[in-house]
Amino acid sequence: MIENKLALLAVPLLPLVGAVLAGFLGPRLGRSTGRTFAHSVTILGVAASLVLSFFIFQDVLAGKSFNGSIYTWLVTGGIKFEVGFLIDSLTVMMMLVVTFVSLMVHIYTIGYMAEDEGYTRFFAYISLFTFSMLMLVMSNNFLQLFFGWEAVGLVSYLLIGFWYTRPTAIYANLKAFLVNRVGDFGFLLGIGLVFAYMGTLDYAEAFRAAPALKEQMISLIPGWQFSLITVTCICLFIGAMGKSAQFPLHVWLPDSMEGPTPISALIHAATMVTAGIFMVARMSPLFEMSETALSFVLIIGSITAFFMGLIAIVQYDIKRVVAYSTLSQLGYMTMALGASAYSAGVFHLMTHAFFKAVLFLGAGSVIIAMHHEQDMRKMGGLRKYLPITYFTVLIGALANAGFPPFAGFFSKDTIIEAIHASHTPGADIAYIAALLGVFVGALYSFRLVFFAFHGKERFGHDDHHAHDKHDAHDDHEHHGLAPGEKPHESKWVVTLPLILLAIPSVFIGGLLIEPMLYGSFFADSIAVSETMKELKNEFHGAGAMILHSLKSLPFWFAVAGAATAWVCYIWKPELPAKIRATLALPVRILDDKYGFDRFNDFFFACGARKLGGALWKFGDVTIIDGFFVNGTAKLIGWFSGVTRKLQTGFVYSYAFTMIIGVFGLLTILFLKLRPF
Numbered sequence: 246m247i248e249n250k251l252a253l254l255a256v257p258l259l260p261l262v263g264a265v266l267a268g269f270l271g272p273r274l275g276r277s278t279g280r281t282f283a284h285s286v287t288i289l290g291v292a293a294s295l296v297l298s299f300f301i302f303q304d305v306l307a308g309k310s311f312n313g314s315i316y317t318w319l320v321t322g323g324i325k326f327e328v329g330f331l332i333d334s335l336t337v338m339m340m341l342v343v344t345f346v347s348l349m350v351h352i353y354t355i356g357y358m359a360e361d362e363g364y365t366r367f368f369a370y371i372s373l374f375t376f377s378m379l380m381l382v383m384s385n386n387f388l389q390l391f392f393g394w395e396a397v398g399l400v401s402y403l404l405i406g407f408w409y410t411r412p413t414a415i416y417a418n419l420k421a422f423l424v425n426r427v428g429d430f431g432f433l434l435g436i437g438l439v440f441a442y443m444g445t446l447d448y449a450e451a452f453r454a455a456p457a458l459k460e461q462m463i464s465l466i467p468g469w470q471f472s473l474i475t476v477t478c479i480c481l482f483i484g485a486m487g488k489s490a491q492f493p494l495h496v497w498l499p500d501s502m503e504g505p506t507p508i509s510a511l512i513h514a515a516t517m518v519t520a521g522i523f524m525v526a527r528m529s530p531l532f533e534m535s536e537t538a539l540s541f542v543l544i545i546g547s548i549t550a551f552f553m554g555l556i557a558i559v560q561y562d563i564k565r566v567v568a569y570s571t572l573s574q575l576g577y578m579t580m581a582l583g584a585s586a587y588s589a590g591v592f593h594l595m596t597h598a599f600f601k602a603v604l605f606l607g608a609g610s611v612i613i614a615m616h617h618e619q620d621m622r623k624m625g626g627l628r629k630y631l632p633i634t635y636f637t638v639l640i641g642a643l644a645n646a647g648f649p650p651f652a653g654f655f656s657k658d659t660i661i662e663a664i665h666a667s668h669t670p671g672a673d674i675a676y677i678a679a680l681l682g683v684f685v686g687a688l689y690s691f692r693l694v695f696f697a698f699h700g701k702e703r704f705g706h707d708d709h710h711a712h713d714k715h716d717a718h719d720d721h722e723h724h725g726l727a728p729g730e731k732p733h734e735s736k737w738v739v740t741l742p743l744i745l746l747a748i749p750s751v752f753i754g755g756l757l758i759e760p761m762l763y764g765s766f767f768a769d770s771i772a773v774s775e776t777m778k779e780l781k782n783e784f785h786g787a788g789a790m791i792l793h794s795l796k797s798l799p800f801w802f803a804v805a806g807a808a809t810a811w812v813c814y815i816w817k818p819e820l821p822a823k824i825r826a827t828l829a830l831p832v833r834i835l836d837d838k839y840g841f842d843r844f845n846d847f848f849f850a851c852g853a854r855k856l857g858g859a860l861w862k863f864g865d866v867t868i869i870d871g872f873f874v875n876g877t878a879k880l881i882g883w884f885s886g887v888t889r890k891l892q893t894g895f896v897y898s899y900a901f902t903m904i905i906g907v908f909g910l911l912t913i914l915f916l917k918l919r920p921f
């Protein structure tokens with residue numbers, strides 16, 4: 246299977262074919278038939294990709310791999326620009342995660358988007374996204390990586406602004422697009438440095454050429470010399486900061502919740518935002534050559550993990566709580582990369598994909614049951630009405646908080662231990678941030694569970710908090726249940742994906758931690774660092790890790806966070822209001838998201854408008870209109886005024902002019918003909 250190029254090509258192309266068919270034929274077949282056709286053809290395409298990925302995975306387990314060109318696009322100066330695939334253990338893991346989560350989201354979408362007019366368009370978009378993501382993770386060169394990188398950004402733009410009649414959605418997708426362009430500019434510079442100094446865009450060739458350039462210095466500022474490898478890695482990581490929403494390029498991800506819930510699970514939890522993590526892991530041979538770059542990655546990840554988690558504590562919109570949770574978990578993955586524990590970061594990427602998809606889709610199930618209400622202050626007591634949703638969301642919360650034996654425990658605890666063992670500058674600060682982040686993570690995870698599913702019922706009447714328009718948006722005019730109306734469990738197309746995603750959220754961490762982190766699974770695809778070698782000496786199996794965790798700091802920090810949530814939202818539900826009043830300033834800072842949006846609006850958006858206004862006044866009004874357009878008109882007017890004096894309209898004036906002219910011509914002729 247892995248040696249068959251057509252089979253490899255079919256994996257990304259089947260979702261693309263499904264997207265094209267759904268997008269172009271779906272709307273032409275009528276409402277009912279077109280909808281059935283759209284979801285059938287896209288689900289079939291993604292399911293076939295999942296099956297093919299599984300067979301390719303078996304080949305990789307058997308020791309086979311593939312690294313070759315599929316199509317040569319351009320050859321110039323002896324350098325080839327190709328479409329090629331690199332199929333190894335890292336790739337097949339990503340292929341399985343992308344196709345499985347995408348398939349679950351496709352099935353879930355049948356129920357979630359049932360009443361939406363853009364049903365066929367949505368299926369076309371999410372299938373197109375799956376194609377783009379597969380092209381990204383399967384690439385063996387920087388050109389194809391950049392194609393997939395930009396393609397997922399484009400489709401993300403389309404999906405965030407899916408409800409394009411809503412101004413907030415248009416603002417959110419434009420914000421995501423512009424912030425990602427900042428990161429992509431750095432990413433492109435990094436690729437340019439690879440191309441300029443290593444003379445290739447192929448991963449394997451670049452990795453072979455890099456050691457000879459370890460001492461190479463470049464001058465970015467006259468008189469200042471910088472390591473080529475360090476600058477290249479930091480530029481590449483800036484791309485990851487944009488795509489994986491790392492501080493300070495994190496501002497787009499919470500606003501992306503303006504899109505429908507299925508894309509929140511697909512793009513902003515399981516796949517697109519992890520593209521940056523995947524890219525850095527793929528580039529691990531380069532990053533291992535620069536301690537400075539690793540330190541930069543570690544500090545950025547620690548800031549994101551802790552400070553973004555704090556914002557989740559004060560959010561009331563159920564989707565935004567999960568969104569800030571995603572930011573925090575992405576910070577943990579980034580810290581793992583900075584600590585040289587690349588396999589641990591990728592392992593958390595995989596476990597996070599399952600339990601975060603559960604949380605997002607579970608939040609969507611609640612939103613359906615609540616008639617598109619997203620404010621948790623209007624929920625409460627949903628446990629008895631939505632038992633399947635509650636149970637799966639509880640599993641997702643336990644995994645997200647890092648409680649054993651759930652999947653998130655194994656990956657998150659490994660990351661914390663890796664940071665503790667790391668010798669990268671900044672590791673001590675990152676370790677403190679990681680521990681505090683465990684407490685915060687458990688607090689916001691169980692705050693969501695207790696606030697939305699436990700306590701007294703706060704729906705179906707109007708004597709509660711006013712709806713916070715900033716925190717809860719939707720494309721529907723009516724929010725919430727009517728007085729006396731009760732929520733009910735969603736259809737099977739919604740609950741089945743929740744159950745299927747909850748299963749790996751429980752078991753996959755314990756089952757795969759040994760082969761993926763301490764075995765030979767990633768041996769040929771990710772650089773093995775001293776950090777992971779040190780952790781391997783201390784690992785004695787999943788069971789021993791669980792027992793050891795019961796007396797470790799991360800476990801008790803998680804217990805403290807969950808207990809705090811229980812006290813605040815079950816035992817003494819009046820306590821959060823008192824805490825908010827007492828800690829008014831910190832709460833205001835968190836509500837304001839540290840002022841990043843305000844600063845961006847003032848400095849970049851307003852600054853750009855003022856700069857544009859100044860350029861308009863000077864360049865357009867003064868130079869173009871004033872000098873060229875109006876100046877030309879004035880010159881013509883002046884010349885016309887002069888010539889107007891010669892055009893009097895009297896016959897005798899013209900006759901006199903003619904006589905003078907003839908006399909002048911005769912004079913010139915006489916002077917030329919008469920010899921002197």
